[in-house]
Amino acid sequence: MTAYTATVTVRLKEGVLDPEAETTKQALERLGFELDHLRSADQFELDLDAESADSAAERADEMAERLLANPTIHDYEVEVEQR
Amino acid sequence: MTAYTATVTVRLKEGVLDPEAETTKQALERLGFELDHLRSADQFELDLDAESADSAAERADEMAERLLANPTIHDYEVEVEQR
Numbered sequence: 001m002t003a004y005t006a007t008v009t010v011r012l013k014e015g016v017l018d019p020e021a022e023t024t025k026q027a028l029e030r031l032g033f034e035l036d037h038l039r040s041a042d043q044f045e046l047d048l049d050a051e052s053a054d055s056a057a058e059r060a061d062e063m064a065e066r067l068l069a070n071p072t073i074h075d076y077e078v079e080v081e082q083r
Numbered sequence: 084m085t086a087y088t089a090t091v092t093v094r095l096k097e098g099v100l101d102p103e104a105e106t107t108k109q110a111l112e113r114l115g116f117e118l119d120h121l122r123s124a125d126q127f128e129l130d131l132d133a134e135s136a137d138s139a140a141e142r143a144d145e146m147a148e149r150l151l152a153n154p155t156i157h158d159y160e161v162e163v164e165q166r
Contacts, residue, residue, distance in 0.1 A: 033142065036086075044107070
């Protein structure tokens with residue numbers, strides 16, 4: 001077994017409204033910053049032991065499907081690195 | 084001016100308790116997943132126009148200092164890519 005860190009990044013799907021990101025953008029603009037667009041995402045770094053990077057990615061994928069992301073409104077991506 | 088996307092990742096500093104991450108980890112364990120540790124982070128993707136990648140990074144850095152992160156409890160990192 002090897003120790004891996006799987007990083008799961010969960011974003012709202014294109015077209016899903018994100019009032020929190022909009023509010024953050026407006027707050028930055030009030031502070032004088034100019035920006036075109038702001039998107040927010042949640043990131044989970046999972047430390048786990050697995051036989052291979054592929055099997056670590058597969059388990060992270062399953063955790064995203066079952067708990068970390070809501071497939072109706074979220075897209076997610078998984079990256080795996082050896083620890 | 085060139086269009087850049089600056090990605091600001093905001094994490095709790097080492098040693099700061101993260102009850103939300105702990106709860107998420109326990110929920111995953113209840114679903115039968117095994118993992119050693121779970122850290123959560125907030126990610127902000129900022130689309131902005133700047134003279135150079137360095138100047139885009141500098142502005143993203145300032146936005147992190149002033150609003151996106153709380154320097155008392157957070158570490159953050161900034162990555163810049165041309166759009």
